[in-house]
Amino acid sequence: MDRLIYLDNAATTRTAKEAVEAMLPYFEENYGNPSSIYGLGSKSKKALMVAREEIAKSIGAKPQEIYFTAGGSESDNWALIATAEAYAFKGKHIITSKIEHHAILHTCEYLQKRGFEVTYLNVDEDGLISLAELERAIRPDTILISVMAANNEIGTIQPVAEIGAIAKAHQVLFHTDAVQAYGHIPINVEECHIDMLSASGHKINGPKGIGFLYIRQGVKSRSFIHGGAQERSRRAGTENVPAIAGFGAAVKKAFDNMESRTAKETELRDYLIERIGSEVPHCKLNGHRDKRLPNNVNFSFEFIEGESLLIMLDMKGICASSGSACTSGSLDPSHVLLAIGLPHEKAHGSLRFTLSEENTKEELEYVVDCVKEIVAKLRSMSPLYEDFCKKSEDTKCTVKR
Amino acid sequence: MYSEKVMDHFSNPRNVGEIENASGVGTVGNAKCGDIMRIYLDIDENHVIRDCKFKTFGCGAAVATSSMATELVKGKTIEEAMKVTNKAVMEALDGLPPVKVHCSLLAEEAIHAALWDYAEKNGIVIEGLEKPKSDIHEDEAEEEY
Numbered sequence: 001m002d003r004l005i006y007l008d009n010a011a012t013t014r015t016a017k018e019a020v021e022a023m024l025p026y027f028e029e030n031y032g033n034p035s036s037i038y039g040l041g042s043k044s045k046k047a048l049m050v051a052r053e054e055i056a057k058s059i060g061a062k063p064q065e066i067y068f069t070a071g072g073s074e075s076d077n078w079a080l081i082a083t084a085e086a087y088a089f090k091g092k093h094i095i096t097s098k099i100e101h102h103a104i105l106h107t108c109e110y111l112q113k114r115g116f117e118v119t120y121l122n123v124d125e126d127g128l129i130s131l132a133e134l135e136r137a138i139r140p141d142t143i144l145i146s147v148m149a150a151n152n153e154i155g156t157i158q159p160v161a162e163i164g165a166i167a168k169a170h171q172v173l174f175h176t177d178a179v180q181a182y183g184h185i186p187i188n189v190e191e192c193h194i195d196m197l198s199a200s201g202h203k204i205n206g207p208k209g210i211g212f213l214y215i216r217q218g219v220k221s222r223s224f225i226h227g228g229a230q231e232r233s234r235r236a237g238t239e240n241v242p243a244i245a246g247f248g249a250a251v252k253k254a255f256d257n258m259e260s261r262t263a264k265e266t267e268l269r270d271y272l273i274e275r276i277g278s279e280v281p282h283c284k285l286n287g288h289r290d291k292r293l294p295n296n297v298n299f300s301f302e303f304i305e306g307e308s309l310l311i312m313l314d315m316k317g318i319c320a321s322s323g324s325a326c327t328s329g330s331l332d333p334s335h336v337l338l339a340i341g342l343p344h345e346k347a348h349g350s351l352r353f354t355l356s357e358e359n360t361k362e363e364l365e366y367v368v369d370c371v372k373e374i375v376a377k378l379r380s381m382s383p384l385y386e387d388f389c390k391k392s393e394d395t396k397c398t399v400k401r
Numbered sequence: 402m403y404s405e406k407v408m409d410h411f412s413n414p415r416n417v418g419e420i421e422n423a424s425g426v427g428t429v430g431n432a433k434c435g436d437i438m439r440i441y442l443d444i445d446e447n448h449v450i451r452d453c454k455f456k457t458f459g460c461g462a463a464v465a466t467s468s469m470a471t472e473l474v475k476g477k478t479i480e481e482a483m484k485v486t487n488k489a490v491m492e493a494l495d496g497l498p499p500v501k502v503h504c505s506l507l508a509e510e511a512i513h514a515a516l517w518d519y520a521e522k523n524g525i526v527i528e529g530l531e532k533p534k535s536d537i538h539e540d541e542a543e544e545e546y
Contacts, residue, residue, distance in 0.1 A: 305435055307460035308411070311403075315412060324435055324460070333435065345432035345458075381417050381464065383428060383439040383456040 003317040005363045009203075009295060010152050010180060010354035011321055015246070016205035022249035023207060026242040034239055035230065044241045051248025055212055058255045059197060060188040067213045067231045068244055069224075072179035075198030075213035076103035076146075078224040078235075079175045083144055083196070084111050086220040087173070091141025095172075097121040097129050097158075098339040100148050104177055105335070121147070126288035127156030127340050135166055144173045149181035149197075153323055153336040153352060154287030155296025157185060164193030173219060179203055179211075183254035184262060184293055195219050201243065206250030210243035261357045262294040268355050268364060272297045275368045280375055286337060286350060295355040298323075300337070300346045303385035304378040309351055312374040318367055323350040345384065403461060404495035410465035415472050418454040425522065427514025429533060430507050436463045438511040440471065444519055448479045455511070462501035469493050470508035479519075483529055485512060510534065 006014070026047060032040030034048055049063070056063040069075045084094065096108055098120045108118045119137045121129045129147060138145075145167045150157045160176055167174035175196035178187055182197075183204035189197060196219065200211040215221050215234075227236025254261075269292075277285055282302040301309070306322030313320050323334030324347070332338075333347035342350075353367070379385040403411070420441035430437040436459030443452035453471040457464050470490050474482040487505035491497050497505060514533035520526060 303458065305459050305463070308464060311408075311411060311461045344435070348432070348435040381414065381456055382458040383437050384432060384458045386419065386439075386456055 005318045005359070005367060007353040007355060007359065007367065008319045008321050009356045010293075010352065012202045012208065013205045013356060014358070015202070015207055016250050016253055018253050019206050019246035019250040023242040023246035026245055030241075034241060035228070044239075047241055047245045047248075048239055051244045051251070054248045054251050058183075058251050059194075059214060060190050061214050062217065064232065065214055065217055067215060067235050068239060068247075069211045069213055069235060070209055070240070071211040072101070072177070072198050072200035072203075073103040074224070075179075075200075075211050076101065076177050077107050078213050078221070079196045079198060079215075080104065080107045080111065080144070080146060082222040082224050083173060083175070083219070084116055086222050087143040088116075091139075091143045092116045093119070093139050093142040094144045094146065095119045095121065095134065095137050095142060096146045097123060097148065099123050099127055099151055099154075099156075099336045100146070101152055101177055101179065104146055104148070123156075123339050125341050126291070127151055127154045127286075127336070128288060128291065129158060129163075131159065131162050131166060134163065135170075138166075138170045138172060142170070142172050144175060146175040146177065149176045149178040149187060150185065150293050151287065151336060152180045153334055153350075154298045154340065155180075155293035155354075156288045157181065157291045157293065160187065160194070161192040167195075168193040180293060183251065183258065184295065186258070189214060189216065196221075201247040201250060204250050204254045206247040207243045210240055210247045212247075264357050265294040265355050268359055268361065269295060269297055271361060272353060272355070272364050272368070275364075276371060279368065280372055283375075284346070286340065286342070293354075297353040297355070299351050300342060301349045301351065301375050302346060303382045303388060304349045304375060306333075306348055306350055308378055309349070309374060312377070313370060316370045316374075318370060321352045321354075323352070324348040402498050403465070404497075406469075406493070406495045407462060407465040407497065410468040410494065411461045414455075414464055414468040416452075416454050416468065416475070417456065419456065420452060420454050423454075423515075425515040425517070425519030427511050427516070427518055427533065429510045429514050430459070430463075432458065435459060436504065436507060438463065438467050438507050440467070440511040440515040442474075442515045442519060444479070450474050450477055450479070450482055459504065459507075460501070462497055462504040463507065465494055466490050466497070466504045466508040467511065470512055474512055479516060479527055482512060482516065483527065485509065 030043040032044045034045040052063045052066050056066050173195045177198045179200045182199035195216045197214040202208040223234045225236045284300045286298040306324030323337045337347035423441040424444040425442040428439040439456045441454045445451050453475045455467040457467040473485045487509040490505045
């Protein structure tokens, strides 16, 4: 049997059995439209209610503040565009960070083309924004701060509660893209003064194509999809009942076992970081060492390129991801890695492993062996490494003389 | 996304390494864009490429095109090697995904750069050979956008 070690859980996750089981009745049996008046429809309506309550509870919100969407990207688009439009009378300035997901960054570009001004906060070498810089960036016409809860590439967790407090003190709305953080670290919208929060189902073992946007009661937000009265008339279209039911079940599971699951993941993560960091020369851990998602490991390996690394890992049955240009379809490596100050060549040589509780230490031992072997092989082929070795030989000579 | 030939040349690259006191060495690409190729040529007195080695920093396609390019020029005369174009490299690999075509250009350019180095060292002129560009990506960016 071919071995498969899945270490790309930030890309997507295996759908949990509980989620699949929760979905199944809503295809062939209870296929009614939740908006219909008859009994069949109300079964679907009930499923929406159960999932909505489960999700609301998970972030300390009210059920009526949860709006189902087709996923994280839609939630981010909605949060930014609809809020910008609804608050344009107050001002046209938005603050975000340089390391947001493209769902935020490209939406900001879209808004810039439509007369909004956007400030992109810098991050330090660990990927953290500066609260002082955030506070300085706030202007009388600032209407929204959007900073992600945790980064998808390097796993750095932002000080969400502190950002929320600053936003509240300045009476600016605060949206957080929690697609990577939700279900992995506790987030309470009250404690963190979050006005809007985006999350996605398939990052927490739920189905793909489903997410939600939390919108605090009282926040003005235009409808994003126009049509019927679904989602309190803010997001039209017949609800994706099976996906919502599956999402609800995944949320229940993720929050029921969050503590034990993340403890296990953290242990595996630290083991992998420790071994790669100490056994592979010329590598660097990207992202904050401790303020980090429990399952994220991201290293840059000097002198080699990420796509080559990924293909060789794939040949050994290991699924991972990279921030190299070749994996993005452009010539530029990941904007996140550049923002934390990596030079291009180091950013090209990045490798991300995102674990799940299903991984084992034994698997990671094999992964470390493979990484060591592959990195050495690629370096033996690399002109950059050749130059580096020759340079260090020269340096040695100079020292001797 | 890659053909079997590309995967073969990526996983078992031919002619990886260096040649000491090579007749010509050419390095093209830059680390900023994520690919650098270096080609070493050993050319005998009859202008035949006796040996050819490469080192490449880059993606799967970059490694595979370097490997294939060295195979295609090995044993050839300089005139014949000049006919090894990026298209020839691509065809020999059963094609490349469109975003990876620049890798084959890089391979052609690396061969030319090594030949240029050889020509300069020996004070000869190779017909049809132009001074290699140090960075092929600048042109490419213009073409694409």
